[in-house]
Amino acid sequence: MSDGQTRQTAPWRVAVMAASWQERASLQALVEANPALEFLASAADAEKLVDCLAGSVPDVIVTDIAPEPSDALKTLFELSHASPSLVVLSDDPDSDWMLDALPADAVAILPRNAMPAEIVASIEAVAAGLCVLTPDILARLLAETRPSRQKAPAEPFEALTLREIEVLAMLADGLGNKEIARQLDISDNTVKFHLSSIFGKLGATNRTEAVMLGMRHGFIMV
Incomplete structure (x- = not known):
């Protein structure tokens, strides 16, 4: 934005x-x-x-x-x-x-x-x-994140790097890969690498879930 x-x-x-x-x-x-x-x-x-x-x-x-x-x-x-x-x-x-x-x-x-x-x-x-x-989609996404939160004490998630937090915040702002790359002055492939790392650390399967988990764990605020 x-x-x-x-x-x-x-x-x-x-x-x-x-x-x-x-x-x-x-x-x-x-x-x-x-x-x-x-x-x-x-x-x-x-x-x-x-x-x-x-x-x-x-x-x-x-x-x-x-x-x-x-x-x-x-x-x-x-x-x-x-x-x-x-x-x-x-x-x-x-x-x-x-x-x-x-x-x-x-x-x-x-x-x-x-x-x-x-x-x-x-x-x-x-x-x-x-x-x-829609309310149904939001409710389903919230329900899907609950197991991750319950497993957290036994399987602590790996902390995000400062760069990964920057990328996650831009996801929350609705930016696409190309815009993120432009603003951070990095390549599209580097953005994809960061996204892959973020998804793996948070246990997310898509961008929307990554943002919601990032908010839940306090990495970003929107």
Whole structure:
């Protein structure tokens, strides 16, 4: 969120990706009706969306994800060489695979039947660097972290280094690998190395869980 203060007065740039043209039209109309948002492009898949964007980088991508894992979203991030925030609308938002199947920068997961006001609020929240989860997802994540806390006395976790704490704090701010690398003046591979070490030390399986465990153990505050 290093440029958050400079972007607050300008509309957040939003792109839409959905298989159904009706869904794309509905989401486009929702974005265009809000003066705080600027619609950039829409497409049925990741590759077509990258073509439609023609080099423009959205602040947020709203996508109607299929109810099964797909490489399409990962392809979008690889092709665009950017780290926009992501708002995902899904029939099964609290499924076991959802968090692991999404790209690392996905920070909002909503049910497909979310109200328009909820979608708009989520777009603005993730653009500002916040995380949006349904109560069911949050409850499941909290439940999954409890065994780690119970095992702590018998199996103390390894303390994070100062650099790892920096990286973890940037994860909590919603930054992607490329932005973390830029701010710390390190390579993408070094960021991945730090993330792997953080996950291993905290016993986390994804970025969201790492942030929650980091908060629980007092490494970061948000």
